[in-house]
Structure formats: C-alpha cells, structure tokens
Amino acid sequence: MKVTVWGENIHETRDAEHMASIYPDGMHTTIANGIASLLGDEVEVGTATLQEPEHGLTAEVLDATDVLVWWGHLGHRDVDDAVVDRVHERVLAGMGLLVLHSGHFSKIFKKLMGTTCSLEWREVNDTELVWTVRPDHPIAEGVPHPIRIEGQEMYGEYFDIPQPDELIFISSFTGGEVFRSGCTWRRGKGKVFYFSPGDQAYPVYHHPDVQRVLANGVRWAAPSPSAGFAVPAVVRQPPPRFTVADLERMHPGMQE
Template sequence: MTNKETLRVLVWGENRHEQVEPHVREIYPDGMHATIAAGIRENLGDGARVTTTTLDEPEHGLTKDVLDDTDVLVWWGHAAHGEVDDEIVERVHQHVLSGMGLLVLHSGHWSKIFGKLMGTTCTLRWRSEQDRELVWTVNPTHPIAQGVPHPIVIEQQEMYGEYFDIPAPDELIFLSTFSGGEVFRSGCTFRRGHSKIFFFSPGDQDYPVYHHKDIRRVIANGVQWARTDLPERKVPILLRYNTGEFFTGHGYTGPIGD
C-alpha cells in the first residue's frame, strides 16, 4: 500500500524503436520508458513510486484502475501515434481534465492526447543530423528550472525548430538553440481543466539524451510540479450540457431591450 503522500508516477512508452532498431536498443536496452523512469527515481527517491507501461499492453496499459492510481503521467511516443486507440485517448483526456498531471516528451508533441489538449496541429520543423542543443533557462524562478545549469548542453540531439504550432504557453521555461541557428520553445507549461501539463522537447531515440543527468533532473522537477493533489478528481462539466437545461428565455423577468 503506497503512502498517500507518495507521488504516483506512470511513465508510458511506445517501445517500438527499441524492439526493431539495434542502435536504439544499444542506447536504451530496457526501453526509453525504463530509462526515463530511472531518472525520476534517481532524483525523487522514496518520495515517488514510479511504474512503467507500454503501447502493446492491453488497453495500452492505461486502464481506468491504472489511471485512477496515477498522479502524473509521462508520455513518450513517436512512430505509432496512430495505433493509440481513440477510446483510450478519451480516457486519458478525462483524467487530465480531472487533475492528473501530464508530461509530454519530445515527439509526443504529435501524440493524439497532446493534440487533443492543445487544439492545434502541434507541428514543427526538425532535422536529425546530430545537432548540438543548448537549453537556455528563460524562467529561472520556476520550480521546473531548479538545480539545472544555464544552459544545459546536449552534444548530440535532433533539431526541433520554430514554428511550433501550439497555443501560447502559460509559461515558457526553456528555449533551445541549435547548431544551425534555429530556436525552439523547448519547455512549456499549460493548464487544462484541473490539470498541469509540461511539454519538454529534449530526447530522441537515436541519442542518449535520457541518460543526461540534467535532462533527468528537469523531468523529475516537471513531475513534481505537475502534481495537483486535489482531494477528489472531477471533470469540469458545463451543467447545461450535462442536463440539457439550455437557456431559452422562459421565466425570465428582467428588462428586455433598452
């Protein structure tokens, strides 16, 4: 039985590249999801219970019971976004609106769940040619930025560049620059319903980014920040859509016109 103060974290991984590409399996022999989870445990210690699940598990490992027992969901996907069942996406969406925190990593920007929450295409420019990425902190007072250097230096990484088709972030924490001169909003927060969402772009299957100690620290910080600690999860509902009681004007006794 987990103490109620323990942060319950679920790392969801697509786990496809690791199965079919030997060079990815060499970097992440237990899967990227396992490496991401290890980084969170490394930074949060006994304060977090970190578990993992993957795309090919029944219901993608995202059953109602699993999500009910999750404070923060961490999402990594890339090659198989279309295989994520729409019914499961809707289930995750409802949990997010109800207060489950969400971290979306790297190519998760094109996941169904992130697009549904953002309401935009979430497209961007990219180039995979072993670029050097510098992750600059532009909001040093934010909890997610605590304990990380300025900048974080990633020697090998895929380039992500603007324009990034997302809504204006509630908070911009990190801005990345690349060897080709590109810039990218690499660390953004959003609020949807009762939830907090953090998108963090560094991390690609072809490079050992999730072994980088500073990237692991940012993800762990993001997990802590995204926890909402609501006493009860409840989806915000407009009463009229729930009951069918639309305003018709009947019974109104106030002034009409001028």
C-alpha cells in the same frame, strides 16, 4: 505520488540492436529510473507501453496515476481513441501530464492543445543548448544555464502550439534555429508540461540535467491534494415553458 511513464516501445523492437546499445531496457525504463532516482521515496514509478492491453492505461492504472509521462513517435495513430479520451478526462480532472520530444504529435497532446502541434525538424547529430528563461520556476530548479546536449535532433520554429502559460526553456542549435523547448499549460484542473529534448537515436535520457528537468516537471505537475479528481458534472435543466399570456406580459403588444 504515483507516476506512470508511457512509451510506445516500437523503436526498441524495430531498431533493437541500436536501441539496446543506448537503452537496453527501453527508453521508458530509463526515463522512469531517472525520475525515481532523483525523487526517491517521494514517488512510486511504473511503466506502460503501446503493446499492452489498452496500452497499459486502463481505467484502474489511470485512476491510480498522479502524473503521466508520455513518449511516442511512430505509433501515434495506433493509440486507441478510447484510451486518449480516458487520459484527456483524467487530465481535466487533475492528473499531471509530461509530454516528451516527438510526443508533440501524439493524439493526447493535440487534443489538449487544439492545434496541429507541427514544427520544423532536422535529423542530424547536432548540439542543443537549452536556455532557461524562467529561472524562478520550480521546473528550472537546480538546472544549469544552459543545459548542453551533445547529440540531438534539431527541433525548430515555427511550433504550432497555443501561447504557453509559462515558457521555461528555449533551445538553440548550430544551424541558428531556436525552439520553445519547455512550455506549460493548465487544462481543466490538470497541468501539462512539454519538454522537447529526447530523440531515440541519442542517449539524451541518461543526461543528468535532462533527468533533473523531468523530475522537477513531475513534482510541479502533481495534483494538489485538495483539488480532487472529478470533472464537474454537466447539469442540464429543461428549457423554460411559456404560455402566450406569459409572453404578452414580457412583450406588451405582441401578436399571436
């Protein structure tokens, strides 16, 4: 299974000293390494960033990708619409997509959801408890109840998303806020999983339970081998042509 972890790689340059202390090789590399370490020979994991030609998501890269993991924050508007369309078509054709944290405002997530995807937030060093509400779901396998994250940005309701096909995790914070932090949808042949923990200011992607959720999410979102990657072609038939005699037979008494 080929996994591509996409990160916008902006904080790594703008806040270089701070980010280097947490993610010396970039958040995308830490995320990729966590997935690879847990899934082993099951996956081949690569990375791509905003700064690469076509943001590292060329047709060749996407055609070889079974699951795409997406983290973005400051550079949503800088993502080329042609690349977004390419990713969108690939998801509809069967590629899995994991959208992380502030990726809720990414062009691709909003395009797939069809809503604003806005939410409440509070930038504070908070404690997040991630509660499992679907313990039977594959993404929750081996995950403690709750996951405790010391040091996180608060995300809260209302979260403007379509009703999830499956709600797997709900988070709570010290201010009393709650948030639908783990949700899935099907779009076309593809599976989409949104998981909110992961602000750039904190070492969340080093957390072993968060890594477990992402690895489970990748395994869940992988396309079925029998599904095939093809968007059904739209066949446009010419409109039927009727003579006046045909119309009179269908509608007796009709005037010309």
